[in-house]
Amino acid sequence: MFTLDDKRALRASGSLTITDHPTDPIEIDCQKCGRNGRYRKATLIEKYGRDTVLPDLLALLASDCEFRNKLGNQGCGALYPALGCAPKRNPPLEFG
Numbered sequence: 086m087f088t089l090d091d092k093r094a095l096r097a098s099g100s101l102t103i104t105d106h107p108t109d110p111i112e113i114d115c116q117k118c119g120r121n122g123r124y125r126k127a128t129l130i131e132k133y134g135r136d137t138v139l140p141d142l143l144a145l146l147a148s149d150c151e152f153r154n155k156l157g158n159q160g161c162g163a164l165y166p167a168l169g170c171a172p173k174r175n176p177p178l179e180f181g
Contacts, residue, residue: 100138100139100140100141101138101139101168102135102136102137102138102139103126103129103130103133103134103135103136103137103139103142104126104130104135105139106126106139106165106167106168107167107168108167109125109126110123110124110125110126111123111124111125111126111129111165111167112124112165112166112167113143113146113147113163113164113165113166114163114164114165114166115147115150115161115162115163115164116162116164117152117161117162118150118151118152118162120147120150120163122146124146129142133145139165139168143163143164143165146163147161147163150163
């Protein structure tokens with residue numbers, strides 16, 4: 086599983102984990118295809134581990150989405166409705 090250093094790195098990434106999600110069950114919704122689902126935290130933790138970050142969990146749950154690996158800027162539209170929309174940064178983050 087994860088070491089203590091791995092867990093610290095996950096927290097440092099700024100991503101929420103399954104345990105951090107504000108609702109139980111956790112709901113996902115796709116604005117492109119209309120697919121949606123609700124998953125109990127306990128079941129997700131048992132299957133994927135409590136330190137799985139939400140972006141990785143969403144990729145796992147929507148891994149069979151027909152849009153996920155399309156060429157171009159199509160992509161899957163799955164999201165967590167309870168988390169709302171993150172505002173776009175203006176200007177974008179700069180690294181370097």
